[in-house]
Amino acid sequence: MKLENTGLEEEIIDLKPLDHVTAKHAFIRAGQWDYERVTYDYRIDSDEKGITYYIRIQGYAVEGDVDRGDAVIQMLTPLLGKHYYPHGVEYGEEENFPSDIVERAKSHISQLKTEINQLKQ
Template sequence: MKGDLQMYVENIGIDGLVTDLKLMEEVMLKNGLVLEGQWDYERVTFDKKYVIREGTYYLRIFGELVEGDIDGRKATVRLKQPVLGKYYYPFGVEYGEGEEFPASLVKDCELTAKAVYDELKQYSV
């Protein structure tokens, strides 16, 4: 992970992966990442929430529409590099370089992103 403007989960291969949204949702859910209401007609956001002693954190994997209809779940989506953020009430999730992330949390985020990539890469278009 690097600390510039955001804390990215790097060197996984997920950035730029393109696949079917329905399949993507199944794989994400299997790995603890949920879509919930975090989508619009051009973007999706999958979240995995961590509540640990140091606070509440989110692994986020963003995606953007390549073609189709996200609302109807008939879409092809390109994933972006996963990012890790810390939640602050009432402001939301912060991704800044000043954030401290426990090593065990970072490791789990890397393993989760790798598991998602390993399963989805075989279906990449």
């Protein structure tokens, strides 16, 4: 599910401060990158048996190289996904997302967006 109108998809930010602020908000980049793209995931635990939700934030380099650490990243629209053990994460619009999970995801992204804005001042 796309989490639209968060304002995050309008952000352009250097990779190093982006890595710092996403890590501060418990988003994990780990090995999810290549020379031109980055992906950050945030895990949302659920009371549902065998179900975990993830916020996924992606971006691509408009300048520089992610591998060298000198990239400038254009953020994309965040996604909310549902992990079905052992099959994987589904991000489709046909998935059913509880309203409390959607609100938690939006709130977390809003906090991240606020901090990114503070970095730009």
